[in-house]
Amino acid sequence: MSPRSDLDAPWLLGRPEPRVDGLSKVTGEARFAADLDEEGQLWGAVLRSSHPHARVLGINTEKALGAPGVVAVMTAADIPGEVEVGGVVQDQPVLAVDRVRFLGDGLAVVAAETEEEARAAVGLIEVEYEPLPVMTDPRDALEEGAEKVHDGSNEVVHHKVRHGDANAGFEASAKVYERSYSTPRIEHSYLEPEAVIVRPVEAGVIDVVGSIQNLFSTRRAVARVLGVPLNRVTVRHAVLGGSFGGKDDVMSIMACRAALLASRTRRPVKMVNTREESMLESYKRHPYFLDYRVGIDAEGRPLAMRIRAVADAGAYVSMSPFVTFRSVVQASGPYSCPNVRTDVYAAYTNNNYTGAMRGFGSPQVNFAIESLVDEIAEDLGEDPLSYRLRIAYREGDVTPTGQVMGGHVVSLEEVLRKVGDASGFADKWRRFRAARSEPGVFKKGIGIACSYRGVALGAEGVDAAAAMVQVQSDGSVIVSSGVTDMGQGAQTAIAQCAAEVLGVPLDRLLFLNTDTSRIPDSGPTVASRGTIMGGSAVADAAGRVRRRMLDVAADMTGIKEGDLVAREGAVFRTRDDGGFESVGLGFDELAAECFNRGRSLAALGWFNAPPTSWKEEDGQGTAYFTYVYGANVAEVEVDTETGRVRVKEFWSSHDLGRAVNMQGAVGQVHGGVAMGLGYGLLEEFDVVDGRPVALSFDEYLIPTAMDVPRMHAIIVENPDPAGALGQKSLGEPTTEIAAPAIVNAVANATGRRIREIPATLERVLLGRKLRAAVRAAALRPAKIPVGSPAGYVNDSWRRNRKTGVSGRGARDAGRSGRSRHADCGRHRCHC
8 A cells, every 4th residue: 555645745755855865975075884983993804816816725823813912813713603694505615625716715814913013914914825716607517527616517597588489480491590699797897995903792692783785695695604693683784885785795705704714813903905905806897798699580579589598696595596596587578579589698607796786687689689679770771760669569568478457558669769759869860871871980870778677586585675764753754764765866865755754854854774683674785676675664664654644634634644744754634626825734743742642653664565476497587576677779980990998978777667866877877877988998807717807997997987978867757566665676787788879889989790799899890809808918927916816917906095096097908908007107017
C-alpha cells in the first residue's frame, strides 16, 4: 500500500533540492576514512605476492618481528577463525596459506607504531615460492587439460537461456550475421583509495570504520575470520570518496586484516592503501569475449540468436555469478526474438579478480548487441533509429527468459523517439554517412544505443531493505538507512522520500551514516537499488509515523483523518477540487502534541522487492520485477590521420519512474556518460602474464573535464508501481550504453567497425591494438622499493600516493593517447 493518498500531487519529489551532505563536503568538514585517527593507534601494512601464481613453501617473519616499532606480525597460521571469505563463494584467503593466485594476494600483515615502520618491516619478511604456470586467458582456462587456478574446474559459473528453437530459426532466416567482440578490464578509479580503522571496544566488540560500500558483507567477513558472532562486530562507513561498485570485497579483506591486528594487539589499527596498492589488489570490471550469431527474416526482424560470452573472473569468484546473470538476461538486447540460445561463462585466471562495477555485466553485452544491431540496420539500408523502433520491446512482448513485458510502462519507444528528436539523429546520420567520401581529415558521425535494464537484484537473490525514521518533539527528524551513500547522492534521495511522506522541508532532516548495529541488514548497495529499495523502505517508515501524527491531528482539529494531509511543514485539509486548505496546524506543533500524549514517533520501515523467479536449467523466469529504459546518442569528430575521436555532444534519455531529485538525476546522467566515455575510448587495465602494466593514473588514462562533451539529459517520468513513490533507478543505465553509442558514431563517420574497445588511436586508425607489454616484460623484482607493491617497478608510488599526475602532464598524456612518466618525460619508459 502506498504510504500516501495524495501521491498524484507530490510537493517535494522532483525538486532540485541541495544535497544533504553537500555543505560538509565543499567546506572540508566531511571526514573520509584516511582522515580518522584514534589515540594509541598502530599502522598496518601488507606483504603481497611477488608471483601471480605460486606455491608458498615458507614464510619467515623473524626479521620483521625484531624491526623498530613493530608490535605484531601475523600470517594465515595466526587467524583464529576461517581463512577464506567471499560474497558468493568463500574462496578468497585474507592471507594466503600455501598458494598465491594473483599479485594482489596478501601473505602477512604487520602492525607498527608508524606507517613507515610498518612498511619497512614488510620488506624484511622472507617468502620461499615455487612458481606455477600462469593462466591469463579465460577461454584457455575452460579448455580440457588447462592449468587449474583452484582445485577442480576453472569454470566459475555457466548461465543459460533457452528460448524457442535457435537451430530452426537460423534455418528459416533470410540472412545470418556472425560477429565477435571483446571488452576490456577496467579500474574503478575512485578518487579515494581504500582506508579503514579498526578498534577493539568493550564487551569483546570490534568496531570497524572505513571507506566501505557494503557494510553488512564486511561485517560477515570480519566475524567469520575472527570466529565471533555477528553481534560482536560493528561496521560503520566514513564519508566515501567514490566507489562505483569497487569498495566491496577489497574492503572486506582490508577490514579483516586490520581486525586481526587489532584483536592481537588490543589497540586500534589503521590501514590506508597507496594508489598503486589499490590498483594492484582491487578487483576490476570483467573483460568479456563475445560471439554473436543473429538471423533475420525477410523484413529484417530478428528470428534467431546464438550468443556465447566468456568473462574473466580472475583469481576469485567475487560477484562473477551475479554479474554474468545480468549479462545472460540482457545479452539479446531490448529486441523481440522468438528463438534465442545464450551461454555466459566466467572462468578463473591468475589476473586481478573481477567483481561489481557500475553497469554490473550489462555494458559488455550491450556493446556487442548494440554494435551488431547498428550494423544490421545499415546493411538493410535503414537508419539505426528507425530500425530499433521497428524491433524494440513493447508492452506484451516476451523476453528470451519468458517474461511478459508489462506491469509498468514499457517506454523504450518513448525514450528512443525523444533522444532521436532532440539530437536530430536521422538527418545527421544520413548526412554524415554521405560525407565519408568527401575530402577532409575530420569526419563527423552520430551513433545511438538503447537498453532495458532490470532493477535491483531481481532473481539473483533475496532483496529487502530497512530504514528508520524518528520525529523529535520539536519537529526535527532523524533518518537512517541500510543503504550506503558512496557519493552518488543516496542520502539526499532517501531523505527527500522521507520528507515527502512526512510533509516536512528537507532541511528539517538529519541523515545518519549507516551503522550495522543500529539498522537491519539491508543487503548490498549495488544494482542501482538505492533509490527504489532505500526510498521505499523509508517511505514505509515515514508512512507509519505520519499516520500516527494525523490521527492526533484529527483529534485536535475535529476533521476526519482521511481528509488530512501533511505537506510543506503543515497540516492541510483536502478540498473536493483536489486542492488543499490550511487547518492552522504546523508540523512542529503537531509533533510536540504527539510527544505530550505519549505517542511514539519512531518507526522501522521495511521493503521487500516484488517476487521474481528463475530456472537455472533453461534460464526461464521473471528475471526482474521491473525495468528501466534508456537511449543514448553520441556525436563525434574523428581525425582520420591520427585515429583520435572527440565526442562533441551527447544526448541521454532515460525513464527513471518518478524523479526524486531532478538535480541528482541529471548528475547521474552526466557522471554515467563520462564513465561510459572512458570505457569506450580510453580505459584498459592491461595485465600481461599476470602482471599489471600500469598502476597509477600517469599511465592509466581516464576522462578529464576536457574530454567530456556537451551533455543533454532527457529525464522521462512514468511512475512505476514497484516503487513506493513511483521511483525506480538511474545510476547504471547511462553508463551501460555510452560506449556503443560512441563506437556506432565512429562507424557512421568512417565506415569502419570497431569490435574491440576501447576505441583507442590505433584501433580506430589501424583496426587493431598494439601490444602494450613493454613495462610488464621489463619488470625486475630485485629493484622493488621496500614497501612498494611487489611485482611492479615504478618509484612514482613514493612521489604521489593518491592521484598520480594531474594538470598539464595528464592532459598531455590524454592528447597523445599515451602516458608520460613524470621523472624522465618519456612515454612508456622503463624507469
